[in-house]
Amino acid sequence: MVEPIYIVASGLGIAFLLGLFRKTGESLPGLIMLLTLAFMTFVSGQWLISLMFEGGTPQYTYTAGFKPPFSINLLMGQSEAVITTMVNGVGLLGGLYLLDRLKAQGVNSMIVFLLLFVGLNVVVMTRDLFNLFVFLEVSSVAIVGLVLLERSTQSLSAGFKYLLATALISGILLIGIILIYQYAGSLYIDDLVRANLTAVKGGMVAVFLILIAVALELKPFPANGWGLDLYQGAHPGLGALVSGGFATAMVFVLYKLLPMAGGGWQYMMATLGAVTFIGSNLLGIKQGHAKRLLGYSSVGQIGLLMIVVGLSQHLGEALTAIACGLLVSHFLAKSGLFWLAGIIQKDGLRDWAVLRKKPFLLVLFGTFIFALVGFPPFPSFFAKWELIMQLSAAEGFAWAGIVLFGSLLEGIYLFRWLGYSIKLDHQELPSFRLPWQKILPVGISGVALYILGYFATPIASGAGSLSYLPLAFIVLVFLLDFLPARVKNVLSLAGMAFYGYMIMPGLYENDGLRFLFSIIFVIGGILTLLPGFAYTGKRRGFYPAALLMFAGLGQLLTAETLLQFFFAWELMTVGSYILIIRGKRSMRHGYTYMLFSVGGAFLMLAGFGIAYATSGMTSLEALGQVTQWAGWASALIAIGFMTKTATLGLHIWLPGAHAEAESDVSPMVSAILLKAGVFGLLLLFISMGAESAGSKPLFYVLGWLGAITALIANLTAVFQEDAKRLLAYSSIGQLGYILFAFAIMTHVGWLAGFTYTINHFMYKAILFLVVGGIVMRLKTHNMYEMGGLIKRMPYSFIAVLIGIIALSGLPPLSGFAGKWLFYNAGIEKGWYLQGGVVFFSGIIAFLYLYRLIHSVFLGQLKDRHRTVKEISPWFLVPAYVLILGIMAFSANPEWFLKPFGQITAPYFPDSQLTWQSDGTAVGQLGYWNGTQVMAIVMALFVAITLWLIMLNRNAKKVKQFNIVYAAESPETPETTHISYNLYAGYNKALGVLTRPGITGLWNWISEAVTELADQVRRIYSGNGQTYVLHVLTYVVIVYLITTGGL
Amino acid sequence: MEQIGLSHIAITTGILLILTGLWGILTQKNIIKMIIGFSLFDTGIHIVMVGVGYVEGKTAPILDEAVQLKEAARQIVDPLPQAMVLTAIVIGIGITALMLAYALRLYQKNKTLDIQKFNDLKW
């Protein structure tokens, strides 16, 4: 084992040695520098392994062998090993990354680089306050020196501002140190912690000065203009070092020194962190400069860590894991992002679209963004989860709220940025150079995030046996992304089938509810993957994303703990986001979808926190054991799920996302993905129980929400010109029905809900498949540009016809079963008014369904579509399979409804629906036999058809243009076509209900937030003197708040 | 506070220097004057440090004819702040030199030393 002191000795010695190489050229010194950094990393890594895994004991190093407080001592304990390994690691990778820069600037710059890391190592290890100061200065001075790797006026002025501010801060620190020495007679940190200095009047000031100086080194908002300018002005390679190395070490220093102060001070530190986390992320929203934005994000993340360190007393044993998880994610992601910034050399966020030229860089970029916001499978996900759980357990709900709100703000700008890089239209995308030594560090950071995420899983309470098998398969598919789409499609189908084989039999045995959803998720997944064969080329990125979504959906069903559920939920979100944003004009929609998803997920997380806190359980049963604040927990979780089911108010992401998605993605996200929200709501409803006093008002509200959603969405669907948008609004409406039905919370209500769920899955998949297929053929979404397609696409016509009959709820198809149960349940429950609203919206549905079939298939065929072919069989086949399903369901509803009844029975044993032996359902209000209805309608249909054929025997066949046709022209312009604005009259009467008031509200909120950010950020005037004044004012104000007066 | 001791004078002077230095840093527009302000600020801190280590009526911590080896603990002032102040002074020199180098380059680039002119990075 190499003594820790050799980290310092080798770094210093080699730095001095490099002085001899000033005239010999730069290659050898560069190599020596990297080797030294590698050695330093090796030593600290060795200690890390020994202390973490082999039960090694911490090592003290005493200067000249004297014991503290008489000498300086260095400690290499577990946390020190972690931090120094991180710091040295970023040094090694950063050194490699900057090597060409350093060579250009000469050996002196390499010396400075090396000394930066010597300084940081000692800062981390030392247990002596003054020694800390000395080596902190070494690091600060080295940073100021490395600013000069870039010689613009901007970087010069940024460096000077940084120098001024840090000089003031270290002065304050020095005053604090000398005062501490005066009161404690020691500089040994352990002595100082024992001395309880805050009890002494002057000692309190001393402790304050030290802590505030450390806090200021962390660049707290708003006294951090100098830090932000440095991030913006300096070379991004330095940004990575400051953000990944210096900030990491300083957080640890804060952790080391904070015990000197009492409890109240720790809250103060957490508060400073909270202000920083929220403030900095808020300002990021308006920022358009990439490096400065990274600065804002860095500062914000450090704020989050200040919160964690400040609240350490409430986090108990989880503290280390949480802090390390957050720290390591931020460290890797942020250095990676800074390095990326240096590779593509674009300052504007919008210019990052160039990343598209190099898909693997784009993947890394996405990895970093998701890791920063805290998505699985990255360490930050588990750490954030545990943080929220522990904060909730300590009843620190306000803190949990702050953490989540700040994370949401961060998500706002990070996902916008990601969206730009994936999708933003860009005139020219210049290529850029990719030297290997710049790619390597970024790649290592990215890969390390995944690996560490895997190992970080046990951090989180209730991780249990979280299965990484599906993710491993997805990684495999991702690595095979160079293969043609067809091959990957076969592979994906095989994977899905195997997954279904693995999970479905077990669910069938044990859990009807989950088995039902597994049909939708797995079988539906297979059916909607089939159209993929219609695509040629590689479809890069499609399959990993789709599989990720399906893996998430599947794991929702197998989840046993809250964490596993949330993990699956977030995987699904990531996958579906990538799928959605693949659409041609989807940048904005994907972004909106992601924001609502993140917001919803955070609300859910808060609700889970309450559940965990009051039940003390990590399993999903915790939801049913909430003893306190049950209403809050249920409402938060319900809103979280309702962002996915697109309930009115939270729906604005859906129309665009579903309509603009690719043809085979729309059925996935509409027919299948939306059901995840339904499944979640069901879990919640079950655990809440129908009769508990707290839940009744909630169910009442949800019932109304469902009804109004159905009404407004259906009405909006009526006025759409875009076929896919029409279907999207229809989905919102249908999900409104489903919410309404389940909120009734009776046996029949739930039967209706299940019927609607499975029906919506089938007919919406059919409709989106067929319409998607048509869109692929015609290259337009607008219905008025279609028409008369019945001749060219008869099979599509039949499929759509059956789909809309099922959707409209007309007998004999299965939609009727839903309607019948629905009214039964509503009347039983006494929800007449809501039921009326739902009934009315059902009638409105006829209008848009008529429009769909009429405008697309009937009427006059357009000239340019005369030779158009039937849609691809790969779209038709799954549609017809589903039609078979609908037919079976319609003819023999008891096949399905009886199992639904069994599923429902445990929760609502008092069934009011009985089955007779011939398959007749008898409710309180009447009876219904699906088979008979089917038979009667079929007979009627056949009779009428025969009669019509008889009548038409004498009809004369004419060509299309051989008639005078009224009100419809197959020619352009389309806007004079009858199908255009078909329901103008209704629009006049009812259109006011569909005006996008809610979209307006959300827009207003987003504009208000952006404007606020723009106003606040003007405190950063760019004047170094003002920044110094900020620092001093910050000291005074925090002092006033902490002590309550001068 | 019975009488005005040596250390009181030192520390009061030190604090006054600190404040003067701060005033210079915060109000002077000329970068060189700001650097001078920093020097004052730094020097003030050093004086405070030495003042804190002072023990009433004792002598320098060097064991020669004036101080007996056995009696050392009762005859000398605290050597530790003196050691620290030496380190602090050297660090101060380093930072001041760096500031001056920056000032030089800033002047060469923009032909001005007005701190307000270097604000192209902001917001």
Add this chain to the structure above:
Amino acid sequence: MLKKIFTAAVIVAFAIILLKGYGFSGPDQQLNEVAERYAEKGPEEVGAANLVTAVIVTYRGLDTLGEVTILFLTASIIGFFLKTRREDLTAPPQVRKTSEILSTASRIISPIIFLFGAYVFINGHLTPGGGFQGGAIVASGLVLMLLANPLKTVNHKIISVVESISGISFVLLGVLGLVLAAGFLDNAFIGPGRFGSLISAGAIPIIYIFIGLKVGSELSGIVSNLQETQKEEI
């Protein structure tokens, strides 16, 4: 104006904080535990008559290493920051002639200053002074020379070799302490010698010589770099 009033208010508030922190409880009447131990055990453990030196070089040797590092760092930064490009030096700079007194005196005094500096760092463990002070004195000699003859170019090669060799030696001596004696920077791997004489205090005089050389060369490097950059301007 408003800003100045605000600034003044902040500074006054800061002053109050400082005064509260100091407390004016009157000077200490006796040494604290740490200082007392230095006074009592220092001569025996370290062997340096100058206790400040004992603290600087041995007890808190790591601080000193850091301190040397900062100077080295600053010198390196200024070295690459102010590096003059050859093409900038085409026009010979015009300098006002220095006075006869200055140039004559510097020729006589400079060597004495250098000698004095060396004396100060060699005797750092016995008398007030030490490596830093000695080094600074050496550098001041160089400043005098440069004042007398602004066109003089300093040999950077020698400076940087001295600087590096002494830096490495300092670290190596520290490591020797670790290997041969109780810990990093322990001076006891060389016999203590007779207390109060030149050859005493173990490795301290050697370390101080290196520190003195290093500080002297670093400060000289900084000064001459700054001075050379000025030539560009004239």
